[in-house]
Amino acid sequence: MSVRPANSFIGSPIERVEDLRFLRGRGTYVSDLNRPNQLHAVLLRSPEAHGRLRGIDCTRALALPGVHAVIKASDLGARVPHIPLRLQPLPQLEPFHQPMLAFDKVRYVGEPLAVVIADSAGIAEDALELIDVSIDPLPAITDKSSADAAAAVLFESHGSNRAMVWTATRGDADAAFASADLVLKESFRVQRHAAMFMEPRGFVAEWDVESERLTVWGAAKVAWTNRRILATAMEIPETSVEMIEVDVGGGFGSRGEFYPEDYLIPAASRIVGRPIKWTEDRREHLMCANHARDIECDVEMAVAKDGRILGLRGMAYADIGAYFRTNGSVGPRNVAQFMSGPYKIENIHLQTTQLTTNKTPSGTYRGPGRFETDFIRERMIDLAAKKLGIDGVAMRRLNLVADADMPYPLASITPYDSSTELDSGDYHHVFDLCLEKFGWNEKSALQGKLIDGRYHGLSVGSFIEGGAAGPKEDARLVLETDGSLTVYLGSSAVGQGLQTIMTQIAADAMEFPFERIRVLHGSTSHVTEGFGSYHSRSTVMGGSAILLAADKLKAMIRESAASKLGCAASEVQIDGETVVTKGASHPLAGLADKPLEAEATFFNKKYTYAYGTQAAHVSVDPGTGHVQVHDYLSVEDVGRMINPLTLHGQAIGGIVQGLGGTFLEHLIYDEHGQLLTGSLADYLMPTASDFPVIRSITLELKPSPNNPLGAKGAGEGGIIPVGGIIANAVANALSHLDVQPMELPLSPPRVWRLIRDAQEAKRSM
Amino acid sequence: MPILAFRLAAPEMLVDLKYVEGLDRIAIDKDGVTLGAKVRWCDIEADERLATAHPLLAEAIRHVAHYQIRNRGTVGGSLAHADPAAEMPGIAVTCDAVLTLAGPTGERQVAAAGFFEGALQTSLAADELITQVHLPAWPAARRWGFREFARRRGDFALAGIAAFYDVDPRGRAVDPHIGVIGASDRPRRLARAEAALSGKVVDSASIAEAAAAASAEVDPPSDIHAPADYRRALVATMVERALAHAAR
Structure with a gap:
């Protein structure tokens, strides 16, 4: 497998090609899409956490002008379809699969009960208030x-x-x-x-009555799997369904998994015979998307x-x-x-x-x-x-x-x-480098110190991140007749800069100019099969598939060039714009009468393990319980870096999310199963100004032996150790009181209570 | 707006005050500061006169929400909404402000202390409009402090304290005002904390007394963001810090 030896794009801090579009407001998200003759869907959701569903009376709702239909479980066929498991599909878990609409019991607040179809989302919401739901509550x-x-x-x-x-x-x-x-x-x-991506979920689904074909806009993450689930539930061939990926505002594991709406919106389109649009609002996201x-x-x-x-x-x-x-x-x-x-x-x-x-x-x-x-x-x-009375730093190094x-x-x-198995790594080197770059020795004088009313604490810890889930990924490379390259990919873009990274890899693999490459991904019509973006797998799996396909395509180009230039294929060099042999050359444009195409699959059974060490310096205000982060450093070895800029963004973003989960984010229920955090005023997210001091260093120490790129999945790492590291830093800050946080989040009231309880325990001693 | 978005209220009519003239002025004279109902938080932030004309107001408003909201939120809107943790109602009550309400039968003046009746409850009648709020004149030598604590900058305060007092020639606090937000169902002054400070030199001992009194006299709510005992302790901390700032 060969890639460009010098001046490579891989490893260069190339600015994201997506950004110009996004930053100028030119992204196309699912709610930007509208189909002719389209209607809108709003879901009726269970107001009760647990109960037996006795009836849903839609008479008054159906009488409201502009309402076209109210779809209930009984409209979905003899047996309501259920959502199967994508990962670990154990047969003993079948009883626990979620029905697309509740039909006998409701089991959580927000569970879909019916779909209202109306001229506008506003009318459909008005109609919701006219539906009478009867539920016998259970504890x-x-x-x-x-x-x-x-x-x-x-x-x-x-x-x-x-x-x-x-x-x-x-x-x-x-x-x-x-x-x-x-x-x-x-x-x-x-x-x-939970994952709180900026743009909530949504779909536009269009059932073509004539051809009995379905088109779904809004696919993400695992479009091929979802097509299979959807086709099975709708009892139509997979090939009758096209899933189209549009721009998405973040995924983080949650977006793109199969939810009831993934079926209900397409099914509603088939029932009503018109295109249907649904956009999740934030309250729905908080109570419906995966926790x-x-x-x-x-x-x-x-x-x-x-x-x-x-x-x-x-x-x-x-x-x-x-x-x-x-x-x-x-x-x-x-x-x-x-x-x-x-x-x-x-x-x-x-x-x-x-x-x-x-x-x-x-x-x-x-x-x-x-x-x-x-x-x-x-x-x-x-x-x-x-x-044991030993140093935590030494204990980590020892283990x-x-x-x-x-x-x-x-x-x-x-x-x-x-x-x-852990694939490769020099964990000790990264650990020591983190301590050095953090200034551990200089800062350790601060450990437990009271300065201007705040107690200071430091901590350090290490982590691993699994990546590159198999079984395989497809890439199809096409040399167009104009000499440009199109890359079709089974991976999905969920905001991770996929287009940029895949262009870099393709550019090096084909020794092509960056500008001559177009990457198309995530839609089910592009490649035979795709496995999508999860488990930090896109770069390794999709990128390796590109390398394989590039080898095939280069061989095809050499064959074509050889016959055109009258030489042996092995004598042909490809230099991005032209094919060259001794004394003759030909532009790639027009090399063949029709596009040259190569498809390849990268198979993988072994995971990659990126790893790293993070360190934190915090201070605690005993009067409020507030914890301030003064310095946070992450040092990570990813084997091979494709793009330092996007990777850096992933690391910092992951750490900020981790700090959100450590200090702020909490989905709170009362004893009746009602969700009390139904808006972003109550479910608190970290904002740009909350954690300004995060540093990230990325290394290429030990390439993964498990793929031709040597890369390790690295999209999640930053978030992994944050809770433990911050909790340890808080414990170290308050070591004079022996405060030991055993529960997250470290909200100000929780930290304040830990301090107060420790003070009282000390007084009563 | 969130109340409408959540369909908790569905008023038949919404009146946009944007084109009503004369409600957007900040007037400063020897009698004090008068804020029109349409004065926005960013207007208060940008008015350099307030740094001396009413430094407590200027400081408190810096804590209101975020940039976007400070560009749109208004004095009248905040007073009428009457969130128990909001800064403007807290300043109005602490500073003995007088609100002017206009209705079909003319105007009436209401003291801020009597205007707020509970969480999101005021004595404003359905056919009345707040036109302005007047804050009495601020002596140049007045000592003041404002402290609030919120989960994130710009969130509603879990508790906040606005405090001021004048100083007599012997260095003792005269007529101290201590108001609390976020720790009861409406903004209110803390009479016992004020009494603990009145006539005393403001030092660590009198501050501690006032803080303890404040903590004892609030009856804070418990909610998902903070339990009552935390808020009660936080009130003491905020009193300590506001008064320490005042006495600095």
Whole structure:
């Protein structure tokens, strides 16, 4: 596999080609699209968290001028279709799949009950208020204790609110605990929060009555999978459906998974026979799009007196909400499988129980399971170091996986068995570099110091980020007759700069000028099959597929040129504009009468593991409980950097999101299962001015051995360790009081209460 | 607007005051500062005279929401909306402001203290309009402080304190005013905290007394952003910091 040897685009800080369009307001988002004769959809959603659905009376709504239809579960055929699982599709989870519309029970506030179709969204909203819904309420299950008390069960056929258990194992945990000098046992909680992308979801769907074909605008992330799910639910061939990707305002794991609306809007178009448009509002997004991260965990760490971590044991409880959605198990599974992170922990027995509750179903959110489990692990390391009277920095260094141990197998997980190994890395080098660049030695004088009424604290911690999920990705490269190159790709753009990065890779692979390349992605008509953008996979998978396809296309170009120039194919050089051989040349434009096309697939079973270390300096105001971040540094090795600018943006953005999850973001329910955070005035997001001091350094130390680029998926990393690092820094700031945060978010009232309780405990001693 | 967007209110008629003339002036004279109902937060920020004519007002308004909102939000709108955590109602109550209300039968003047009746509740009648609010004259030597704490800059305060007092020749506080926002169902003055400070030299001991009194006399709400005991303690912290600023 050859790429341009010098002056390469790969590794250059190329400005995003998308930005000119976006920054000038010329993006085309789904709500910019309108089809002739289009109607609008608004969803009727359950006002109750749990109950039996007795009836939906639409008489008055249907009488409102401008209302065309109200579609209920009974209009969807003999059996209401359900949403299947995309990842870990275990048969025992089938009872927990979400129906497209509730028909017998409602299980969360916001669950779709009916679709109102009207001339405008405003009229449809007016009609909602004229629909009479009858629900016999059942007790709401809203957390682990009420799930276990089981005043009601969500799925009577299953008989319990505990749906399933994941088990991660490595070595012999019980033996390790028996031989440990210290066994530390603690409990942690991470609050429910979610991906809050700027542009909410939406679709325009058009059913063509004549050809019985469906077109859906608004596809994202995994268009091919969703086409399969949609075609199955609508009982039409996959080839009758075209999914079209338009610009999207962020994804973060949540956008583009299959939700009820992904089916309901197309189905409504077929029922009504006209194009239908639906745009999610923010309140709907907060109560309907996937939630994430809601776990409690009882965990034990076995440690030798020199600080070596001998084992991890414990049980996490993941509150997944009312249904198992497409990827609802990924986060809970990751909590168990990845708790060891970048540390050499040979003996593991960790489980996650997935609980069903009357809350919005959950799914992946950037760094799924990893943000949660890193909070727990990094806190445990500091707590153990304190107990042993050793330095937390030294304890981390002692336990990091060494370069010589690579590839290093992690715990295996079951059911839906999977094993994985850390691929490469010099974890110690990155750890020490982070300390150096952070100025750890100089700053450590601040540790625990009271300055101008605020206590200062520092912390450092390491993480890994999995990427490059298989099984494969397709790329199709076309040399057009005008000599330009078109790249068709199965990856999706969710704001990560895909177009820029893929153009860079294609430009180097083909030795083409940047400007002569066009990248088309994400729509189901472009390539045979696509697997989309998740698990930090696009660059590695799509990029590697481009390399493979480029080799094929270059061979085809050489063949064509050879016959045109009368030489052997091996003598032909391609220099971007022309093909050259000894003494003769021909422009690429017009080389062949029709476009030359090569399609290739990159197969991959092994994940990449980018890794890094982050450090923080915070101060705590004991009068308000406010934590200020004074400095935050991330050092990460991604194997091979395609574009330092976009990668830097990903790292900083991830850290800001992590700080949001650490300090601000919280989806709060009351005991009746009503969501209390229904707007961005109550669900607090970090804004541009909240965390101005974040630094990021990216390295290319150890390329991944698992793909031709040597790249490692790196879109999520920044977010992963933030909760643990900040909580440790707060604990270090307040070490004189022995304040130990065991729960996120670190809101001012929570930090204030920790301080007050510690002061009272100290006084009563 | 959020109330309309959430369909919590569906008024049959909305009246746009944009074209009503004469409500957008900031008038400053020897009697004090008069703000027209249509004066926007950015107008107050931009008016350099207020730094001396009413520094407490100028400081408090810097905490109102964000750039976009400061360009659109108005004095009259905030007073009529009567959010218990809003700065303008807090300043009006703390500073003994008088509101002018216009209705079909003419104008009437209402003291700010009596205008706010509860969260989002005022004595404004359905057919009345706030035309202006008058803040009494501000002596140049007056000591003042304003502190509020919000989850993020620009959010509604979890608690905030506006305080001022004059100083007699022996350095003692005269007629202290201490007003609180965000810690009860409406902005109010804290009589016991004021009493704790009145006639005393403002130092760490008297500040601590006033802070303790303030904390004891508020009856803050619990909500998803902060429990009552946190808000109660926060009131003490804000009193301490506002008065420390005043006495600096």
